[in-house]
Amino acid sequence: MKTVTLANDVHSALLQIKKDGPPELFHGICCAVATILERDVDSYEVVTALLPGFEAWPKYTTRPNYPIPGRTGEGEDMSPSAAFIFTPDANMWNPEHPYGALRLELLDFLIEYFGAKL
Numbered sequence: 322m323k324t325v326t327l328a329n330d331v332h333s334a335l336l337q338i339k340k341d342g343p344p345e346l347f348h349g350i351c352c353a354v355a356t357i358l359e360r361d362v363d364s365y366e367v368v369t370a371l372l373p374g375f376e377a378w379p380k381y382t383t384r385p386n387y388p389i390p391g392r393t394g395e396g397e398d399m400s401p402s403a404a405f406i407f408t409p410d411a412n413m414w415n416p417e418h419p420y421g422a423l424r425l426e427l428l429d430f431l432i433e434y435f436g437a438k439l
Contacts, residue, residue: 330358331370332435339428346410350428351386374434378427389423 334357335350343353351371355362368385375381375388382390382401391404399407408420415421 327366327370328435328438331367332432332439334358335428335432335435339432343414346413349405349413350388350424350431371431374431375427377434378430380423380427389420389427391420 331354334354337357338350338353344356345353348356351368352362354360354371355364355367358367360367371388372385375385378388380390381388384401387401387405389401389404391399391401404420408418412418412421414424416425
């Protein structure tokens with residue numbers, strides 16, 4: 322029962338991010354969901370809940386903490402963790418930036434994925 326409730330909560334949080342944006346621009350999807358759900362951002366509860374959706378996304382990096390491939394917008398790729406660290410906050414969710422566009426693509430994918438599970 323707890324897993325179903327968490328999946329519902331995660332889906333609701335993803336929809337809120339889509340509607341209102343993340344609580345903070347520097348938040349990735351996991352941290353944004355954890356913040357909205359008032360969960361510990363350092364625990365793996367939210368990452369674990371999101372993992373099946375990450376794994377189903379064709380562009381998944383195989384790194385749960387950094388599921389988005391590194392795209393700098395400078396014509397070169399980076400590791401997923403480096404792209405997260407070095408992408409300016411303003412571009413983390415920017416649809417005009419390669420990395421931000423991938424984050425938004427993953428967000429849309431996760432909304433559809435978890436919506437189908439409800």
